[in-house]
Amino acid sequence: MNGRDHLAAGxxxxxRGEWAAARDAFQQAWSTEETADALDGLAQALWxxxxxxxxxxxxxxxxxxLRGEGRDTEATAVAIWLARQYRSLYRRTQMADGWLSRARSxxxxxxxxxxxxxxxxLAESEAGPLxxxxxxxxxVVIAREHGDRDLEIVALMRRGACAVDxxxxxxxxxxxxxxxxxxxxxxxxDVQYLGEALCTxxxxxxxxxDPGMVAPWAEFLVGFRSSYAFGPLLPFETMxxxxxxxxxxxxxxxxxxxxxxxxxxxxxxxERAVTQMVTTGLRPRCLNPVADLVELRxxxxxxxxxxxxxxxxxxxxxxxxxxxxxxxxxxxxxxAVDRLVGALxxxxxxxxxxxxxxxxxxxxALGAGDAVLAGExxxxxxxxxxxxxxxxxxxxxxxxxxxxxxxxxxxxATTLLRSAALAFAESGAxxxxxxxxxxxxxxxxxxxxxxxxxxxRSALQALDRMGATAEADRAAAFLRGLGVRGRTGPRDVxxxxxxxxxxxxxxxxxxxxxxxxxxxxxxxxxxGHHVSNILTKLGLRSRTEAAAFALLNLPARQGRDHR
Amino acid sequence: METTEKSVVRRFYEIVGSxxxxxxxxxxxxxxxxxxxxxxxxxxxxxxxxxxLAAFPDLxxxxxxxxxxxxxxxxxxxxxxxxxxxxxxxxxxxRRVKFAAWxxxxxxxxxxxxxxxxxxxxTIMSQIGALPTAAPA
Numbered sequence: 070m071n072g073r074d075h076l077a078a079g080x081x082x083x084x085r086g087e088w089a090a091a092r093d094a095f096q097q098a099w100s101t102e103e104t105a106d107a108l109d110g111l112a113q114a115l116w117x118x119x120x121x122x123x124x125x126x127x128x129x130x131x132x133x134x135l136r137g138e139g140r141d142t143e144a145t146a147v148a149i150w151l152a153r154q155y156r157s158l159y160r161r162t163q164m165a166d167g168w169l170s171r172a173r174s175x176x177x178x179x180x181x182x183x184x185x186x187x188x189x190x191l192a193e194s195e196a197g198p199l200x201x202x203x204x205x206x207x208x209v210v211i212a213r214e215h216g217d218r219d220l221e222i223v224a225l226m227r228r229g230a231c232a233v234d235x236x237x238x239x240x241x242x243x244x245x246x247x248x249x250x251x252x253x254x255x256x257x258x259d260v261q262y263l264g265e266a267l268c269t270x271x272x273x274x275x276x277x278x279d280p281g282m283v284a285p286w287a288e289f290l291v292g293f294r295s296s297y298a299f300g301p302l303l304p305f306e307t308m309x310x311x312x313x314x315x316x317x318x319x320x321x322x323x324x325x326x327x328x329x330x331x332x333x334x335x336x337x338x339x340e341r342a343v344t345q346m347v348t349t350g351l352r353p354r355c356l357n358p359v360a361d362l363v364e365l366r367x368x369x370x371x372x373x374x375x376x377x378x379x380x381x382x383x384x385x386x387x388x389x390x391x392x393x394x395x396x397x398x399x400x401x402x403x404x405a406v407d408r409l410v411g412a413l414x415x416x417x418x419x420x421x422x423x424x425x426x427x428x429x430x431x432x433x434a435l436g437a438g439d440a441v442l443a444g445e446x447x448x449x450x451x452x453x454x455x456x457x458x459x460x461x462x463x464x465x466x467x468x469x470x471x472x473x474x475x476x477x478x479x480x481x482a483t484t485l486l487r488s489a490a491l492a493f494a495e496s497g498a499x500x501x502x503x504x505x506x507x508x509x510x511x512x513x514x515x516x517x518x519x520x521x522x523x524x525x526r527s528a529l530q531a532l533d534r535m536g537a538t539a540e541a542d543r544a545a546a547f548l549r550g551l552g553v554r555g556r557t558g559p560r561d562v563x564x565x566x567x568x569x570x571x572x573x574x575x576x577x578x579x580x581x582x583x584x585x586x587x588x589x590x591x592x593x594x595x596x597g598h599h600v601s602n603i604l605t606k607l608g609l610r611s612r613t614e615a616a617a618f619a620l621l622n623l624p625a626r627q628g629r630d631h632r
Numbered sequence: 633m634e635t636t637e638k639s640v641v642r643r644f645y646e647i648v649g650s651x652x653x654x655x656x657x658x659x660x661x662x663x664x665x666x667x668x669x670x671x672x673x674x675x676x677x678x679x680x681x682x683x684x685l686a687a688f689p690d691l692x693x694x695x696x697x698x699x700x701x702x703x704x705x706x707x708x709x710x711x712x713x714x715x716x717x718x719x720x721x722x723x724x725x726x727r728r729v730k731f732a733a734w735x736x737x738x739x740x741x742x743x744x745x746x747x748x749x750x751x752x753x754x755t756i757m758s759q760i761g762a763l764p765t766a767a768p769a
Contacts (some may be wrong), residue, residue, distance in 0.1 A: 611684035617720035
């Protein structure tokens with residue numbers, strides 16, 4: 070085979086998604102003849118094989134060769150690609166800006182630029198935060214003029230994300246779904262942009278707190294994830310997760326686990342992501358792993374580690390929330406308030422990105438004794454929730470209003486907090502659900518101590534299970550304040566005395582305290598004591614649960630064999 | 633027209649379905665006596681309802697039959713819900729459950745004064761996957 074054949078083989082392999090074959094073909098092409106095409110193909114194959122550092126370096130060399138061969142149009146395309154990569158993968162803005170300027174000045178000399186001006190506009194749009202979307206809009210127009218479907222897909226996604234960010238959910242969703250329809254029907258040419266479109270969709274879905282947005286594309290997503298390795302878009306390979314979003318991007322989103330309460334999984338992913346960021350500079354597109362790892366450490370009560378991690382990232386907008394959580398945990402709510410107010414100023418035009426910070430500001434303000442600010446913040450959360458109507462935002466609203474009501478001892482607190490706990494659970498966020506449940510228990514305590522104990526125990530159990538140690542300690546302390554034991558040891562019928570064992574058997578049969586008393590020749594009061602001791606020892610909340618527990622753990626007696 | 637007793641009992645299930653056990657005072661006498669799953673008094677009844685709601689937050693009762701004789705109302709209720717938190721030491725698995733329950737309720741002066749509750753625990757435990765041997769072949 071000659072160089073030309075190798076190049077053709079490489080291009081074919083790239084189009085089929087056979088990255089290793091493409092790499093080999095382009096390497097052979099390069100050793101036969103050192104051309105810009107061989108270098109550029111090799112770079113693209115390496116990008117997919119998850120070696121973005123090498124890919125970017127090679128494509129920069131390809132750029133120089135293309136220019137040397139007088140192929141300025143193609144060189145411009147490469148420059149724009151490099152600018153976008155440096156920005157999205159590494160957040161190296163100076164490198165990105167440098168390549169962007171390069172592309173801009175080349176483009177003035179190019180005569181057959183076709184849709185390249187649109188790509189440039191897209192890259193310029195991405196250079197700033199989400200916002201007005203005018204640049205992306207112009208990119209869409211150019212893409213359509215020139216029939217460049219890849220650009221149309223990516224630019225539509227960007228325009229949609231901008232619209233959603235500024236509060237126009239209807240228009241944004243329409244763009245996003247139009248782009249996804251085009252992408253999934255195979256209109257696009259380069260599968261890389263399909264991957265980018267998927268990432269944007271997930272990003273917006275999480276911005277809105279609406280996983281339902283992704284649902285129409287669910288089947289497609291899973292299939293896509295399994296047929297293409299994702300290159301550096303999703304750097305790690307784990308497929309343990311059950312729900313769709315984490316199935317799609319477990320790789321970059323240790324953050325997903327944080328919300329879903331799988332703290333052990335989150336810890337592993339986030340530690341890897343932070344290590345990777347520190348050693349190679351490669352950074353997941355949709356989150357700062359440092360921010361999420363700080364959040365996790367605060368939950369675990371490992372505050373010193375959290376503080377150490379945060380060093381150098383304090384001013385990062387994405388870290389404002391976790392940093393404020395750390396401030397609150399370290400009993401300096403005033404500092405948390407200042408930090409959050411500052412970050413919110415920077416997010417003034419982005420109501421959805423601001424929402425989690427506003428929700429946190431409610432806690433910080435209450436901690437600092439500033440009820441007015443807390444109330445104001447809660448009202449703003451409610452305003453945003455009224456526009457999106459997603460369960461997650463509804464949960465944030467009820468949680469915020471409920472905590473404000475709790476602080477002012479308003480009777481509405483219980484209803485609001487219960488509804489928050491339910492809505493958080495409904496939107497797949499058990500961790501905030503537990504926090505809301507604990508606040509619910511606090512609201513119940515003055516009126517209904519027994520129910521407060523039950524709710525707090527539920528929260529404690531779940532928090533312990535998730536490994537949210539600090540939060541669990543708080544729940545246990547609250548329970549001790551109510552005069553009951555918070556944590557229970559391992560749940561084992563072996564902990565029960567012989568008498569309690571006997572009583573548990575009778576509870577399982579459905580006997581009331583009076584009937585148990587009669588059966589065992591003890592007073593009703595003593596029977597009641599036995600029952601509540603059993604519940605405490607086994608960490609259970611009711612007789613029904615005790616009976617269910619016995620069903621699993623008591624040896625089946627004659628005549629009650631369940632098989 | 634429905635009797636007072638029957639509408640009090642219906643309200644009881646509405647409250648359970650609304651997920652707010654703290655509101656049970658509305659329909660229950662402070663001196664309520666309970667038996668079996670309900671626990672022995674109002675407090676234990678609330679705990680029992682709360683513990684089911686904690687594990688199955690979307691718990692929805694469907695009153696299939698409601699019959700009355702004198703001050704006694706008897707119901708067959710079919711509950712559905714999703715297992716979203718620990719129940720009897722079994723961690724949440726997100727499974728849907730549907731189980732039957734039978735209650736016998738005495739109503740005096742528009743208040744529930746006595747309640748006996750049984751529910752099909754075996755079905756619950758089987759549906760949340762805690763009884764591996766119980767799966768049908």
